[in-house]
Amino acid sequence: MIATTMSDAGTVAGAQRSKPAKKRDPMVWVIKPAVWVLCLAPLAWLGWLVADAVFFGGRGLTANPVEFINRYLGDWALRILLVALAVTPVRILTGWKQAVRLRRLLGLFAFFYVALHVANYVILDQFFDWTAIWNDIVRRWYITVGMLALLCLIPLAVTSTKGWIKRMGGRNWNKLHKAVYIAGAAACLHFFMMRKGLQYEPLVYGAIFAGLMAVRAVEPLKRRIAAS
Numbered sequence: 001m002i003a004t005t006m007s008d009a010g011t012v013a014g015a016q017r018s019k020p021a022k023k024r025d026p027m028v029w030v031i032k033p034a035v036w037v038l039c040l041a042p043l044a045w046l047g048w049l050v051a052d053a054v055f056f057g058g059r060g061l062t063a064n065p066v067e068f069i070n071r072y073l074g075d076w077a078l079r080i081l082l083v084a085l086a087v088t089p090v091r092i093l094t095g096w097k098q099a100v101r102l103r104r105l106l107g108l109f110a111f112f113y114v115a116l117h118v119a120n121y122v123i124l125d126q127f128f129d130w131t132a133i134w135n136d137i138v139r140r141w142y143i144t145v146g147m148l149a150l151l152c153l154i155p156l157a158v159t160s161t162k163g164w165i166k167r168m169g170g171r172n173w174n175k176l177h178k179a180v181y182i183a184g185a186a187a188c189l190h191f192f193m194m195r196k197g198l199q200y201e202p203l204v205y206g207a208i209f210a211g212l213m214a215v216r217a218v219e220p221l222k223r224r225i226a227a228s
């Protein structure tokens with residue numbers, strides 16, 4: 001996803017659209033800029049909390065700022081990943097085909113927040129102590145699972161461009177980008193395992209992920225029934 005996410009069937013269509021048509025396209029002038037603003041707002045808020053703490057002694061970052069920042073970025077990474085995964089279900093349920101043009105942008109923003117979440121862990125939490133990080137990966141299961149999610153997302157982010165779609169061919173590219181489902185499942189599991197015990201928040205995220213997967217299954221199921 002970032003295939004499905006980053007798959008941007010709409011991008012190709014967008015490139016073929018004439019200039020005057022592009023000028024009138026609300027996706028270009030309204031919806032995509034709104035997505036940029038919405039996706040950057042959590043980072044701007046975090047920036048404000050950091051500045052407030054540094055310059056005015058604000059306490060918005062709590063008594064444990066590193067943990068707060070790590071959890072905050074992890075939460076937003078997962079939320080945006082789920083929003084990216086919701087694009088196809090929205091198209092299926094509402095028939096709004098233009099929605100697919102947002103997948104790539106949302107997928108890349110999800111990856112951006114994951115990268116910040118991991119960078120915070122490596123830099124502020126572990127101070128680049130690679131031995132401690134390796135020990136965490138092999139001994140703490142929720143970090144192992146988080147790592148799996150990250151490893152699934154990296155090739156999707158790298159191959160999200162039109163050049164890579166051409167180079168790989170649509171079929172292979174689509175196959176590779178199915179890894180986003182593994183990433184989504186692993187990210188939900190990472191959250192669930194990290195919180196320990198039955199807490200409602202990870203369960204809600206897990207249920208949303210399961211619901212999105214169920215809606216996606218509707219189309220192929222309908223096709224099979226029609227064919228039989």
Ligand code: HEM
Binds near residue numbers: 149
């Ligand atoms: C797709 C990838 C990932 C996503 C979506 C994700 C998301 C999350 C979420 C939602 C939380 C819980 C936040 C909360 O309690 O509110 C979390 C916690 C955490 N994540 Fe990730 N994560 C990912 C990958 C990783 C990776 C690769 C690492 C480290 C190598 C990592 C390290 C951590 C740590 C250390 C915590 C716990 C922080 C604490 O105890 O306060 N995550 N993550």
